[in-house]
Amino acid sequence: xxxxxxxNPCATLQAFAARRADVHDVFRAVVGYNNWxxxxxxxxxxYGRAPIRRVAYGESAEFPPGExxxxxxxxxxERAVAAGSALGEYATGLTGVDLFSxxxxxxxxxxxxxxxxxxxxxxxxxxxxxxxxxxxxxxRFEHAVRGWSAGAAVDLAxxxxxxxxxxxxxxxxxxxxxxxxxxxxxxAVVCTAPDCAKAILRRVPEALRSQLQVVFTTGRExxxxxxxxxxxxxxxxxxxxxxxxxxxxxxx
Numbered sequence: 001x002x003x004x005x006x007x008n009p010c011a012t013l014q015a016f017a018a019r020r021a022d023v024h025d026v027f028r029a030v031v032g033y034n035n036w037x038x039x040x041x042x043x044x045x046x047y048g049r050a051p052i053r054r055v056a057y058g059e060s061a062e063f064p065p066g067e068x069x070x071x072x073x074x075x076x077x078e079r080a081v082a083a084g085s086a087l088g089e090y091a092t093g094l095t096g097v098d099l100f101s102x103x104x105x106x107x108x109x110x111x112x113x114x115x116x117x118x119x120x121x122x123x124x125x126x127x128x129x130x131x132x133x134x135x136x137x138x139x140r141f142e143h144a145v146r147g148w149s150a151g152a153a154v155d156l157a158x159x160x161x162x163x164x165x166x167x168x169x170x171x172x173x174x175x176x177x178x179x180x181x182x183x184x185x186x187x188a189v190v191c192t193a194p195d196c197a198k199a200i201l202r203r204v205p206e207a208l209r210s211q212l213q214v215v216f217t218t219g220r221e222x223x224x225x226x227x228x229x230x231x232x233x234x235x236x237x238x239x240x241x242x243x244x245x246x247x248x249x250x251x252x
Contacts, residue, residue: 003241004029009072010113010120017119024195028241030112030122031096031135037071038099039063040089053092057081061088066108070099072120080115097143101136103129134164138193138242145192145236145243154247162219166191168200168212175226176200176212178235182246187233188226192242199239227251 002021004012012029015021039061040054057077062085063069069087071077081087103110110124110132124132141162148154167190168176176189191197197214204212222234227249234247 004032006032006034009033013112013122014119022195024193024198026122027131027135028139028193028195031100031132032139033072033096034094035073035092036094036096036099037074037077037090037092038094039069039087040091042068042104043091043094054089055092056089057087059088060086062086064109066106068103068107068110069114070110070112072113076113076116076120079113083115085115097136097139100132101140103132135193137162138164142192142242145245148247149243149245156223156250159219159247160223162192164192165217165219165222166194166197167215167217167222168197169215170211171213175229175231176204177231178238181238182233182235184233184235184246184248186231187235187246188222188231189238190222190234190236192237196237196240196242199237199241203239223249 002012002015002025004021004025006029009026009029012021012025016023016026037055041061055074055077058081069080069085071080071090077087077090108126110129112122112124113120141158144152144155144158167188170176177186178189179186181187189200191200201209201212201214226234231249232251233249236243236245236247238244
């Protein structure tokens with residue numbers, strides 16, 4: 001299984017080009033990256049934020065209409081400039097969660113590292129925007145889970161509001177559990193994202209895997225239904241790559 005490097009999305013892009021990573025790996029790496037370069041005009045005009053840090057790649061910017069050009073690093077931006085692109089002023093140090101959580105309506109394409117070698121680029125057409133927004137929500141929630149793991153109080157309201165958990169159901173509709181794990185008696189195996197679910201399915205024996213169906217559910221449904229079915233908690237992402245954490249559920 002390929003492990004995305006959150007500090008270097010280019011490694012994941014190269015792995016994807018070499019067919020060693022899949023689209024979920026790329027979304028996790030790209031949306032989870034925290035050091036993007038974005039046009040200052042985009043940041044101020046479309047997101048309503050003033051840049052903290054900025055770098056100039058010329059006096060003016062000229063982009064194809066409706067396109068948002070993002071760069072992973074200064075070298076990628078300099079390659080575009082060397083090829084004749086007018087980039088103007090860029091803001092630095094931006095998070096992918098911020099950039100992709102609410103793409104402006106007038107943007108119809110997002111280009112990552114345009115003009116760079118193909119294996120370092122990634123393009124978001126409009127049909128991929130919903131997936132980018134969903135991944136921003138995944139990574140924001142996983143950030144909260146890491147806080148819980150570090151000692152912050154578990155926020156059951158945030159868990160209830162999360163709309164896209166994945167669980168594993170047998171044909172009789174019982175749910176896959178991990179008995180006596182994480183200090184819990186019978187926690188349900190619950191994943192925050194598709195790559196986490198895929199990691200679970202890689203680990204279970206083939207005979208068991210063929211019986212399991214991935215079911216999408218909300219945090220509210222888990223809180224409401226699992227205790228009545230004999231489960232006292234959630235084992236989040238026990239196979240990674242999202243954060244692994246046991247959540248004890250209130251008794252029904």
